[in-house]
Amino acid sequence: MSDPILRIEHLTKVYPDGTRALDDVSFEVARGEFLVIIGLSGSGKSTLLRCINRLIEPTAGAIIFHGRDVAAASRDELREIRRQIGMVFQQFNLVRRASVLTNVLTGRLGYVPSTWALANYFPPALVDQALANIERVGIPQKAYTRADSLSGGQQQRVGIARALMQEPTLILADEPVASLDPAMSHSVLRYIEELNRKDGITVICSLHFLSLARRYGTRILALKGGRIVFDGQPSEIDEARFKAIYGEDAVAVEIT
Amino acid sequence: MPAVGQAGGAPDVAAARSDLTRRRPGAGYRSWRFYLMAAAVLTMYVYGWQVTQIRLSELWRGAPLIAPFARALASPDVVVRENPVERVTVPFYYGGETPPAPSAATGPTLHLSRSAGAIGDRVTATGEGFAPGRRGTLWWENQIGQRQQLGPITTDAQGRFATTFTAPEVQGTHNLVSAEVVSGAGPLRPSPTFYVVLGRMVETVFLALMGTTMGVIFAVPFSFLGAKNLTVHFPGGRIVYGLTRTFFNIMRSIEALVLAIIFTVWVGLGPFAGVLALGVHSIASLGKLYSEAIESIDAGPIEAIMATGANTLQVVRYGVVPQVVPQFIAFTIYRWDINVRFSTVIGFVGGGGIGFVLQQYINLLQWRQAATALWMIAIVVAVLDYASAVVRERVT
Numbered sequence: 001m002s003d004p005i006l007r008i009e010h011l012t013k014v015y016p017d018g019t020r021a022l023d024d025v026s027f028e029v030a031r032g033e034f035l036v037i038i039g040l041s042g043s044g045k046s047t048l049l050r051c052i053n054r055l056i057e058p059t060a061g062a063i064i065f066h067g068r069d070v071a072a073a074s075r076d077e078l079r080e081i082r083r084q085i086g087m088v089f090q091q092f093n094l095v096r097r098a099s100v101l102t103n104v105l106t107g108r109l110g111y112v113p114s115t116w117a118l119a120n121y122f123p124p125a126l127v128d129q130a131l132a133n134i135e136r137v138g139i140p141q142k143a144y145t146r147a148d149s150l151s152g153g154q155q156q157r158v159g160i161a162r163a164l165m166q167e168p169t170l171i172l173a174d175e176p177v178a179s180l181d182p183a184m185s186h187s188v189l190r191y192i193e194e195l196n197r198k199d200g201i202t203v204i205c206s207l208h209f210l211s212l213a214r215r216y217g218t219r220i221l222a223l224k225g226g227r228i229v230f231d232g233q234p235s236e237i238d239e240a241r242f243k244a245i246y247g248e249d250a251v252a253v254e255i256t
Numbered sequence: 257m258p259a260v261g262q263a264g265g266a267p268d269v270a271a272a273r274s275d276l277t278r279r280r281p282g283a284g285y286r287s288w289r290f291y292l293m294a295a296a297v298l299t300m301y302v303y304g305w306q307v308t309q310i311r312l313s314e315l316w317r318g319a320p321l322i323a324p325f326a327r328a329l330a331s332p333d334v335v336v337r338e339n340p341v342e343r344v345t346v347p348f349y350y351g352g353e354t355p356p357a358p359s360a361a362t363g364p365t366l367h368l369s370r371s372a373g374a375i376g377d378r379v380t381a382t383g384e385g386f387a388p389g390r391r392g393t394l395w396w397e398n399q400i401g402q403r404q405q406l407g408p409i410t411t412d413a414q415g416r417f418a419t420t421f422t423a424p425e426v427q428g429t430h431n432l433v434s435a436e437v438v439s440g441a442g443p444l445r446p447s448p449t450f451y452v453v454l455g456r457m458v459e460t461v462f463l464a465l466m467g468t469t470m471g472v473i474f475a476v477p478f479s480f481l482g483a484k485n486l487t488v489h490f491p492g493g494r495i496v497y498g499l500t501r502t503f504f505n506i507m508r509s510i511e512a513l514v515l516a517i518i519f520t521v522w523v524g525l526g527p528f529a530g531v532l533a534l535g536v537h538s539i540a541s542l543g544k545l546y547s548e549a550i551e552s553i554d555a556g557p558i559e560a561i562m563a564t565g566a567n568t569l570q571v572v573r574y575g576v577v578p579q580v581v582p583q584f585i586a587f588t589i590y591r592w593d594i595n596v597r598f599s600t601v602i603g604f605v606g607g608g609g610i611g612f613v614l615q616q617y618i619n620l621l622q623w624r625q626a627a628t629a630l631w632m633i634a635i636v637v638a639v640l641d642y643a644s645a646v647v648r649e650r651v652t
Contacts, residue, residue, distance in 0.1 A: 083565030110565025
C-alpha cells in the first residue's frame with residue numbers, strides 16, 4: 001500500500017476496569033479509501049475510531065497520521081491534528097439548543113482564535129462557508145432553526161456539514177446511521193460517499209449492517225474482541241468469514 | 257412445608273408457588289407483623305399528639321381573639337377618602353380675660369353663647385352657613401393644642417346647627433372651640449399604610465434580587481468545581497469536588513433565618529443583613545443546583561467539539577454553556593421567587609423588608625394595616641410565581 005494517510009501500529013487499549021478493547025491492532029489506510037469497520041457491539045469499533053483522534057487515550061501503540069504520531073502528540077499538536085480529522089457520531093452530538101448554523105460553525109473552532117469564542121464571533125467568510133456546507137447537505141432552509149427540531153437524518157447531515165467545515169483529509173464516522181431508519185441510512189451514507197469520491201476525503205466508517213458495508217466500503221476491516229479478524233475487499237466476505245466475524249448463530253439481515 | 261432445597265425441578269417450583277401464595281396482596285393483615293407495625297404507628301401518633309399539645313378546642317375558644325384579624329383581612333387599609341371639611345374656630349377664655357371679637361368673615365360662622373367663662377359653664381354653640389344636612393364634630397382645643405370632642409353636630413336644611421356643651425376641665429386659659437362639618441365626598445386615595453407597605457414591598461423584592469445576585473455571582477464559579485464530570489479529569493479534582501459539595505451542604509443546612517439573626521448582629525438591623533443572609537444561603541442552594549445541572553449535560557456535543565480541535569475555552573463556550581445556561585436561568589429565577597417569599601420571614605428578625613412592618617403592625621394589633629401587608633405579599637408572590645414559571649417555560 002503506497003502513500004498511507006494513516007498507519008496504526010500495535011494499538012492497544014485497556015480500560016481501567018481491565019477490559020481489553022483493542023488488542024495489538026495494526027493496519028494502514030490509503031488515501032481516498034472508504035474503509036468500513038464491522039464487528040459486533042463491544043468488538044472495539046468505537047474505541048478504535050476514538051483512539052485515532054485521541055478522544056480516548058490509547059494504552060500502547062502508535063497512530064501515524066500524515067507522518068506524525070498522534071499518540072505522542074502534545075496538546076497543541078493534537079489540536080492541530082484533530083482539526084484535520086472530521087468526526088461523525090451515532091448520536092449526532094449536536095448542541096441541541098443551538099442553531100444549525102452555529103453547530104456547523106463549531107467545526108471551524110480549531111482554526112480560529114479562542115478569544116473569539118467569548119464574543120461568539122465568526123468572520124463573515126466562515127459564515128458563508130458554513131451556509132454553503134449546509135446547502136451541500138441539502139438543508140439550506142434549516143440554517144437558522146434549532147438543531148433539536150430537525151429529524152434524525154437532517155441532524156446527521158448537520159453533523160457531516162460540521163465535519164466538512166474542518167476541510168478534513170480524513171473523516172471518522174462512528175456508526176453514523178445506527179440511529180436512523182433504513183431510508184435515511186442510505187441518504188446519509190451517500191453524502192459521506194460523495195465526500196469520499198468527489199472531494200477525495202478518506203473515510204473510516206463503522207457500520208452494523210454487512211449489507212451497508214458491502215454497498216459503500218472499498219475495503220472492510222472486521223474486529224472481534226479487539227482484534228482484526230478480517231481485512232479485505234467486500235466481495236471476499238463469504239458465509240464462513242461472516243460466521244467468524246459475527247459468531248455461529250448470526251444470520252445476515254439485509255438492509256436495502 | 258414446601259420442599260425447599262430438594263433435588264429436582266418440581267419441588268423448587270412448588271416452593272416458588274407457595275412463596276407466591278404467601279406474598280399475594282391482601283394477605284398482609286393475617287400476619288402478626290402487621291399488628292405489631294400498626295401498634296407501633298399508633299403509639300407514635302399518640303405520643304406525637306401529646307408532645308405537640310394538640311388541643312383542638314382551643315381553635316374554637318380562641319376564635320373571638322382572631323376574629324378582628326379575620327375581619328381586617330376583608331377590609332385592609334388600602335384606600336382612604338379625603339373628604340373636604342368646613343372648619344370654623346372661635347376662642348373661649350378661662351380666667352376672666354375676654355378674647356378679642358372675631359373679625360367678620362365670609363363663609364360659615366360659629367357663635368358661642370359666651371366667649372369667656374369658667375370650667376363647668378354651659379355654653380351653646382350655634383353655626384350658620386355650613387353645608388346643609390351634614391354631620392360634623394364640635395372640638396375643644398386647649399392652650400397647648402390638645403383636642404377633645406365636645407359632641408357631634410348635624411346641620412339642618414339651611415346649614416345651621418345648635419348644640420350645648422359643658423366647658424371641660426383643662427389646664428391653661430386660652431382655649432379654642434371649632435366646628436368641623438364634612439361638606440362632601442372626596443375622591444378615594446391610597447392610604448398612608450398602602451404607601452408604607454408598597455415601599456417595603458419594593459424593598460423586599462430588591463432585597464431578594466440583591467441576595468439572589470450575590471448567590472449567583474459566587475455560585476457560578478463554585479458550581480463548576482462541584483461538578484464531578486468536569487473536576488475528575490484534573491489532578492486533585494476529586495478533593496476539590498468533595499470540598500465544594502461539603503461546603504454547599506453545610507451552608508445549605510444553616511437556615512437563612514439563623515443567618516439573618518447572625519448578620520443583624522454583624523451589620524445591624526436592616527435590609528443589608530437580609531441581603532447577606534439570603535445571599536449566603538443562595539450560594540449554597542444555587543451552587544448545588546448548578547453543579548447538578550452541569551453534571552447532567554450531554555457529553556456528546558463536548559466530545560464532538562473536542563474532536564474538531566477546539567481548546568478548553570471553546571469547548572466550554574460551545575459545548576457546556578449552551579447546555580447549562582437555560583437551566584441556570586430557570587434555577588436563578590426560581591431562587592429569586594423563593595427569596596422574595598423568604599425575605600418576609602427575614603424581616604421578622606430585623607432583616608428589613610415588608611416582614612419588618614408586618615411584625616410591627618401585628619404587635620400593635622393594627623390588624624387592618626397587617627392585612628394590607630399580607631395582601632401585598634400574597635399578590636406579589638403570586639405574580640412573581642407566575643412570571644417565573646412563564647420565564648422558566650420559555651428558556652427550557
